[in-house]
Amino acid sequence: MNIFLNNSSGVPLYEQLSEQIKNQILSGSLKKEEPMPSMRALAASLRVSVITTKRSYEDLAREGFLYSVPAKGYFVADVNLKKIEKSIKKNIEEKLKEVCSQAKKINLNAEDLYKILRRIY
Numbered sequence: 274m275n276i277f278l279n280n281s282s283g284v285p286l287y288e289q290l291s292e293q294i295k296n297q298i299l300s301g302s303l304k305k306e307e308p309m310p311s312m313r314a315l316a317a318s319l320r321v322s323v324i325t326t327k328r329s330y331e332d333l334a335r336e337g338f339l340y341s342v343p344a345k346g347y348f349v350a351d352v353n354l355k356k357i358e359k360s361i362k363k364n365i366e367e368k369l370k371e372v373c374s375q376a377k378k379i380n381l382n383a384e385d386l387y388k389i390l391r392r393i394y
Contacts, residue, residue, distance in 0.1 A: 274303065276315075286325045290329040291332050298352060305352070308346060334347065336360055
């Protein structure tokens with residue numbers, strides 16, 4: 274499992290960790306039923322707090338990417354692609370709301386915003 278965290282990115286470490294684990298699950302790098310490193314082992318290898326890995330694992334379990342077995346740890350879940358798609362769409366919508374809010378601050382109209390989106394996409 275390759276994880277790279279950036280302390281100066283402004284994105285909380287647990288979110289960076291969660292996103293990278295999600296991406297590895299979706300890409301197939303992490304397989305269904307594969308055991309995840311223990312929270313303590315992952316925290317030590319990344320040089321972060323156990324609280325960071327705990328938050329990330331719990332968030333991923335809540336989103337359906339991981340599941341927990343008491344006294345055994347976390348494992349990669351059998352990912353429901355519809356559920357994942359819904360989660361990703363929700364995330365995109367939240368980010369677009371922020372972009373729209375910023376655009377309104379400078380009186381950028383929807384058509385111009387759409388041109389920017391189309392150019393980036």
